[in-house]
């Protein structure tokens with residue numbers, strides 16, 4: 057028996073695996089070192105489950121609900137609120153074009169630059185969740201301040217030092233960074249290398265030179281030109297990425313040493329820094345810097361000589377963290393501010409004798425604002441939870457960077473539409489104008505969105521998170537031929553079984569409407585778990601079909617790759633929503649948010665599959681896949697108008713659900729502040745609603761329209777339609793409404 061098994065195995069190796077291994081070797085695109093390092097960076101987490109076709113929901117549900125420590129909560133309620141109170145965004149953006157000096161001082165002295173630095177170095181050492189909550193809250197007050205705070209805490213000198221610095225470097229710089237004595241920046245982008253940052257032309261030449269009184273120091277002469285560098289104009293410490301060359305072989309035989317990172321005090325001779333760009337009128341510090349033949353010792357390389365050439369990998373590893381926190385927090389902040397402020401505005405502002413939020417067209421925009429904000433917050437907190445558990449989910453961090461900034465783009469646009477002219481006139485009363493101007497900034501930084509969607513999410517995910525592809529690629533690059541074949545054979549046959557299972561499961565679950573899928577939870581979340589499992593199997597099948605039939609050309613077929621990335625992304629966003637809903641105790645009042653978000657994600661998944669199959673180059677394969685995934689036609693509908701109406705209603709009226717959705721924004725008490733004015737006016741308008749309606753209906757027969765509010769109130773009281781008390785409520789609501797709808801005006805400068 058054993059002999060038989062052995063024989064069939066050697067037959068399989070010889071006639072199937074070996075020829076296929078040779079084909080794979082030929083068709084697998086050669087990966088550059090930078091691509092390989094980007095792929096290796098980070099870890100596989102829930103993305104691995106989504107690629108498996110059979111996600112283990114138990115793993116997700118067992119994750120702890122997001123929770124801030126008492127110290128973190130106190131910092132949010134204390135220092136963060138104090139900072140927010142100091143920030144007058146209009147003054148910052150239109151008058152001063154910078155944060156006020158006392159805010160800079162407060163930020164530096166109170167640890168805002170040290171959120172990720174351990175306590176042993178004097179930092180705050182907060183969780184990713186707290187870091188996210190802090191950036192989010194500040195962003196709802198001033199995007200300029202939020203960007204200034206987030207940069208030193210994400211991809212920058214502190215993070216790189218913590219992960220890779222020598223003890224000496226850590227002991228020197230980390231306490232200084234924690235105390236705000238150093239202002240850091242990190243410079244990778246150069247005019248000729250933006251998205252393709254691995255192609256930076258900036259370089260260093262290893263050499264010896266006298267330096268700061270010391271003779272014959274081993275160092276490097278650096279030449280660089282960088283731009284867009286956040287905090288650069290005010291930085292005292294410049295993190296710099298460059299390619300290191302050793303033409304005289306002073307270090308080793310190798311002349312081309314690869315991308316390397318160094319920390320350079322900005323007062324070093326030859327460093328040109330200080331000029332500013334103007335990033336769409338949001339005056340956070342960002343600007344160019346350069347140097348020609350600037351000599352610095354080799355000790356200034358982050359991690360010392362042993363880290364020479366590892367710069368790209370170091371950056372990719374750290375990006376996996378930072379990308380999952382800062383911009384998602386900023387985007388969610390914009391969503392929450394819109395949900396609270398625009399919801400209130402839509403209830404307060406009336407046209408055609410109705411609150412504008414009750415018109416179906418406006419309801420549609422409000423539903424998107426509410427639904428997207430819920431999804432953003434769910435994905436933000438779930439990703440932070442993963443980071444706090446030591447994961448470095450690079451694919452998921454790309455998903456949240458892309459999808460949360462895109463959702464913010466839509467939410468802010470919707471908010472601007474609802475505000476109408478009040479969104480267009482900039483000034484202290486406008487809560488959305490600066491967010492609108494800031495949209496392209498979040499879209500472009502930390503990986504511009506088109507590239508992130510079309511190349512990174514699926515491109516990286518298919519290799520890293522797929523259960524077999526990475527194993528196959530490792531087998532191909534194995535040097536020992538026998539071991540290579542052995543490993544490849546194991547991975548290949550596992551992979552084939554996987555494809556067969558996913559084909560059968562996709563078809564079966566489609567025909568049975570996912571009813572036979574075991575799913576946790578009770579109604580209403582249960583059906584969504586089932587449908588998502590079905591879509592995960594379909595996604596796994598589509599992934600393999602695309603990889604097997606298109607192979608290396610898939611890398612150039614960015615539109616197909618983007619759609620596969622959309623499916624994966626919506627599987628993640630939907631998972632996050634389920635997690636959030638259940639973590640918050642499955643509140644009945646949040647059910648419209650749950651239904652809207654899940655129905656939206658499922659219909660987006662369906663749309664992406666449809667687009668993929670319509671454009672799939674091999675038509676018979678596309679036909680077969682459609683038959684296996686949607687044998688009975690399309691299954692999922694986008695959220696109905698009725699559901700959209702329920703969601704919009706939740707933003708128009710103060711409620712627990714609205715408070716939960718918008719939790720974590722900065723809400724000043726002073727009703728002269730725009731967002732507080734809106735909140736206050738909403739309460740007054742709602743309180744007066746019944747009395748206003750009574751008055752409106754009661755006065756129908758009295759032709760009192762021309763008498764103004766006071767006249768109508770007088771008639772109303774006289775005719776017994778309303779009481780004195782009602783009149784007071786109506787007066788208060790009217791004053792608040794009038795105040796809310798005012799926009800800013802300024803003296804004409806050309807007079």
Ligand SMILES: Cc1cc2nc3c(=O)[nH]c(=O)nc-3n(C[C@H](O)[C@H](O)[C@H](O)COP(=O)(O)OP(=O)(O)OC[C@H]3O[C@@H](n4cnc5c(N)ncnc54)[C@H](O)[C@@H]3O)c2cc1C
Nearest residue numbers: 242243244245250251284285286335501502503504506507
């Ligand atoms: C305000 C601001 C602050 C910044 N801060 C920093 C900083 O502190 N440090 C730092 O090093 N950098 C920083 N950057 C740089 C930022 O990360 C880059 O702008 C970004 O990586 C994109 O580069 P680029 O602007 O040159 O665009 P380009 O690379 O020229 O891209 C232009 C467009 O082409 C698309 N594209 C490019 N390649 C592909 C592809 N293969 N497939 C599909 N689409 C593609 C992009 O998505 C984009 O839409 C900052 C940028 C800005 C605007």
